[in-house]
Amino acid sequence: MTDAPLASATDSSPAFGFTLHATDGAARRGTVTTAHGEIRTPAFMPVGTQATVKCMYPEQVRALGADVILGNTYHLMLRPGAERVARLGGLHRLMNWPHPILTDSGGFQVMSLAQLRKITEKGVTFQSHIDGSRHELTPERSIEIQGLLGSNIQMQLDECVALPATRADMERAMELSLRWAARSKAAFFGKRGHGIFGIVQGGDDEELRARSARGLVEIGFHGYALGGLAVGEPQEVMLRVIEATAPLLPADKPRYLMGVGTPHDMIEAVARGIDMFDCVMPTRAGRHGQVFTARGRVNLKNARHADDPRPIDETSPEPAAREWSRAYLHHLVRTGEALGAMLLTRINLAYYQTLMGGAREAIEAGRYADWKAETIAGWAEGDIAPL
Known part of the structure; x- marks a missing residue:
């Protein structure tokens, strides 16, 4: 499969893309181009879970050097609601951030926060941690929500398992995530200057990670993320998985290590070919x-x-x-x-x-x-x- 078609050529927004400017060993210096501006990589994305980076004005976040921030699909679908955000002009306008935004798929928060969740081939049904209301999140609905929010980078829905885990559980979740990746990609409307990333899963098993990476590359995405790391495993395990997996991903597409991390984690991951990071650590700390x-x-x-x-x-x-x-x-x-x-x-x-x-x-x-x-x-x- 190839990348989703873009909007008509009359759209003046730049096409979504990645330019690699320099390498030093496996470390990469590049630029991600989006409809709302460029992202210099390696890049750290401050987390704006509920359409705000806690304790910060948007202009302060920008002045400190951030090119892009992250919004959370799970939280925003519950409050204030994706359809409401769309009616109000989208997430960029709502939070007064005219620069790039990446949204996660909501899958990690469903697995970690939601009550009475049930995972099936179709998707995940869960009760809100806020009021107990019932919701269904499928790959198609996750992409629809992210489209309503208007984010520049959307993430496929995946299942993330905490480590340590059995190989059978890691393989099941990886295979399900691959099937969900194909459905997420099919549901993505390729608006010009916007992209969708696939997520490599497979826990700490290098063979499973390789299978996941190959499957995602075959589907074809604008970028690739490594999920399911920094979820309880030692740093050396995380770095081993990155070192084995990153070379399997296309060199001309950005690579994003999700939910990481400490300053030490990030500079070691950059040395192994990672371009983008997000973590609540600096704001929470x-x-x-x-x-x-x-x-x-x-x-x-x-x-x-x-x-x-x-x-x-x-x-x-x-x-x-x-x-x-x-x-x-x-x-x-x-x-x-x-x-x-x-x-x-x-x-x-x-x-x-x-x-x-x-x-x-x-x-x-x-x-x-x-x-x-x-x-x-x-x-x-x-x-x-x-x-």
Whole structure:
């Protein structure tokens, strides 16, 4: 099967595509082109689960360097509802984000959040975790919802199993996900500047992952994702699976590692050929007093920060990391003030975008391995030296 047909040539939007600019080993520097702008890769996508990146204004997210954000199909289909979002002009207009948006399929949240879910060949029936109302999510309905939301990158519906799992369970879910991939692709309306990604499944079994990758490539997608990782397995297992699977995917299409992750996870995955990431970690950590810096993670709940006048990270390009003292940020966290969550979320998202920018520059310069080693060494030094 080939890519879905695009809208008529009279549409002035650019076609969806991926341009590879440079490689350094397996690491890649590229650009994803969409109807709502370009995505520089490697890219980190802040998560806007319910049409908002928590504790941030959209213009702040953009100013920190984000080219694209992620919206969640499961949450948005329940509230405010996909049809309502469409009537209001789509997700871009609703949340005042005129840049690219990727939506997941809703499958992961159904598996992890929904009550009394039942998986069949047709799809998933479940009860909402909000009010117990019953819903059905099929590959066709997931794509329909994502189309109503208006996202630039849509994801196929898949089944994600938590690890560790039996090979039989991983194989069953992988094969079901492949069949759902074909149905998702068939349901996708190829509006110009919009694309659909297939999702490689197979748990931690390299042979199953290879079968999944080959099947998805045969169907044909605008990009490919690795799902079902960072779900309980050790980092070395995740990296082994990425290293075995990424080379099986087309070099001229973007590769997305779903739900990952820590800064260390991301730079190791980039070294193995991954282009795109998303994770709630930087925003969730910020709301709970955790900050990511060039010298590693800092827990501002710790009492040792109460009298510390130093900034979080004087090397950060983000003013919030340089202009507020640790003592003040500690105070905000301990008293539960909203400003604390806002500032720490901003610092974390700035660090993640700075990290991806550093990766892009290092790949272009042909020194990614050195940059990665220097970055990890900076984390290993630990917090700023004592007073």
